[in-house]
């Protein structure tokens with residue numbers, strides 16, 4: 603265990619990077635996929651299973667946890683690691699993105715954002731300082747700055763306003779965070795789909811000498827080509843020796859293409875949310891187990907997988923569970939999907955070390971294209 607936060611690059615293949623983040627709570631192998639644990643739980647999974655499929659870090663959700671059960675309550679109970687029995691690193695988002703997408707009657711100003719809880723309508727205020735305070739109360743190991751994510755498409759003046767506000771909030775978060783050796787506060791690059799704004803945001807955040815950098819304002823409905831273009835423009839402006847986190851991404855294809863452009867960390871609700879809706883990720887693409895064609899199929903999802911959910915249950919049984927809305931359906935498919943995503947990241951890390959990333963990425967994509975699932 604390291605006393606401080608450090609990022610080491612182990613291998614580089616083109617722009618793809620294999621690295622490791624060392625922190626007191628443990629190490630994070632990159633490129634990393636971080637399962638989303640919104641209310642202090644990775645839905646339908648035991649934390650032992652989450653660890654068992656190979657996750658080194660999970661996400662907590664400042665917005666949800668501050669509303670229920672409350673950040674001060676979690677702190678009194680020993681912090682999120684104790685509360686949720688996850689002893690490894692936790693990254694928390696700052697809450698701004700969730701406020702704008704979930705809460706009611708929200709008002710944004712220089713000071714921060716005021717809003718009413720989507721749960722009981724109670725009024726709240728989230729300033730950069732309060733967001734960092736809440737993430738501290740949760741004992742989060744990697745804390746995100748409070749930012750404003752611009753929905754796309756947006757007018758250039760709107761993109762510039764939100765990007766500049768986010769930079770001022772980054773400074774305030776850096777001041778509020780202070781110096782916490784074993785923890786990190788990441789800045790978030792904004793700038794919408796504007797190359798000029800992205801470069802300005804990245805350069806200003808680089809000057810703040812932060813421990814890590816997220817790319818925000820993407821995966822908000824823009825075409826994949828636009829997202830990838832923003833990566834091509836932004837990554838070269840960021841310091842090579844700090845981790846880069848692409849927020850909210852994504853599908854396996856998004857991940858392969860983003861690793862190829864220099865991204866180290868990902869988070870996405872897809873594998874767990876899709877699992878709860880009967881969708882299974884496999885080496886040969888996605889399977890919708892609600893579909894009647896699986897009703898008599900005795901084959902498992904993937905006989906070669908080392909995950910019991912993929913290897914020991916027939917598609918007919920999974921189809922039955924999903925159709926009957928049995929909890930075990932969501933549990934087994936979430937397990938399968940997270941296992942698939944972690945296996946994908948393991949493949950990616952090994953391929954970069956072997957300087958064979960491009961070829962391996964092509965093989966993985968062919969597997970999906972082949973279908974016959």
Ligand SMILES: CNc1nc2c(CCNCC3CCCC3)c3nc(N)[nH]c(=O)c3cc2[nH]1
Pocket residue numbers: 638639640661662663664694695696697698699746749750751752790817818819820821822849850851869
């Ligand atoms: C899905 N697409 C997407 N997600 C974005 C997210 C959220 C990432 N996921 C966080 C977890 C989800 C629940 C608990 C934490 C973004 N977050 C911030 N702060 N800023 C963005 O520009 C930002 C942009 C994002 N785009």
